[in-house]
Amino acid sequence: MIESPLIEPSDAILVTRARNGNTDSFGFLYRRYADSVYRYLFVRLGETKEAEELTADVFFRSYQALETYREKGRPFSTFLYKVAKDVLIDHFRRKKPDIGVSIPEPALESLWPFDEHDARDEQIRDLRRAMDEIPSNYREVIILRIILAMPASVVANWMNMTEGATRVVLHRALTALRGRLQEAM
């Protein structure tokens, strides 16, 4: 099949087909989102094996729950990340029952380049330090919106905020990060 944005069916069409038992369509959705869901889980878990297991779990659960998905103006990715969040909560609950339903902060190490040469790069070190210094909710919004390129609606859902509030937090987060970077220079 020719991979062109022009002819790729929309999520809504693929969901409709998948609901009618066309697993190939769900395969299409999977290929579209596997990468971002994996990255999303990996920054939370910081471990390849767990991230792989949970990514598979997210898509299996989503497929089973597809009948309950109602578009209502929200993109399919919002539904998918909601499932991913549930899977993460279940995972941490199983692992450490005492932590309740909270999810640990993103594992920042997992975000930095793995290449030793890159890791020594001054710019990267400055950025990492600046990221460490800003408040956790600022860090979170930058990771979700900028690094993982999640839609604003998904970020809002994850952070339990309205989309408008999330935008304001992003604005403040980038301002704060820029301030820290300028101080370091």
Place this chain on the structure above:
Amino acid sequence: MKRKESIKAELLDRAVQRMLEGKAPFEDSAQADAGAESGLQPLLETASRVRILIRARAPLPDFVAGVERRLLKQKQIRPPIPVRRKSPVSVGVRWGRHRTAALISIFTVVVIIGSGLGAASVSAQALPGDALYPVKRGFEEISLTFSFSTTGDVQLLADFADRRLAEVEEVIAQSRGSDFLPSLEYYEETLGRLDTAIKALTSDSGYAQLKNLQTRFARYAYVLSALRDRVPEQARPALDLAIEHSRKSKEAVEKIRQDRDSEFVPRDEEKSFTKESVSNESGPSSTKTLETNPETTIPKPLHTPEPTSTSEFTVSPTPSETPESTKTPKPSKTQKPTDAPKPSKTPKPIDIPKPVKTPKPVETLIPSSIPDTSSAAAATKIK
């Protein structure tokens, strides 16, 4: 102050979104000026720096392929789609779902009528991309809102699917290149809604529509296949998917009909028919039944079921069931009076050769699923 910040934040988020999509942060120079005025440029540079320097690890290709293989085997373990019965609550939900579209459409109707135009006729010829196309779709949503039965929904959605297909044909005929893709998406969306509505059919009168739908789906696949050579090559995969969707819809209807047919078998056994006559569906025994005992085939008016339940018999799978229709149907299979459509709405059985001199009730009592040859033979014999 807060309002100013939220405006800035919105501008920034929009620019970030464009940046993430690989586009220029601002759509035009006016927006760029507004962005510069709001001091967004340095923030966008920071965002861009983060994006370049920090990245999250991607999954291994082997893992991605492995999960995909497992996912594609999901068909067997997927739970069946629950059949929803319509209730007054669901009617309310339906209204809620279409309320916005309906209100917009009502407003549009008022405006158009107010300006002296016939809204329906104005928008009827609109194609996807035309300014009046949303009006046309709005009218459809209104009519759907006022349908209070699944059978009615299915009928309307089937008509809408016809229209969507006609739109695809028209756009392609106008040689708009790949511009037909939105109309194809609308077609598939309508087909998807129709698929869902069909699955919700529970009444016997609803089942009577199935043969008609099967024919429609087959025609859709045929029409789309015929259009294949007239679209640009890079757009053909999209058309192929729509063809496949149409075929799948046809298969799904076929399966429902088969399941429905098989439900009739034990019921026949309970009645006076022998197992032989059931198993030998279109064989001589069934013909013989019709031939030797026409009285049971042509019911007397007293035994004629109410028009509301006639549609039940249009889906009878075997000729041997035809005489069955003269007897009182089992309550479990008989459509409840509350669900029964009015006689005028009883779907017409299709492809059934009607005996010319047979009294009216017989026409609706002849099972529609009898192979054409046998029904013709039966009809001749009755005659």
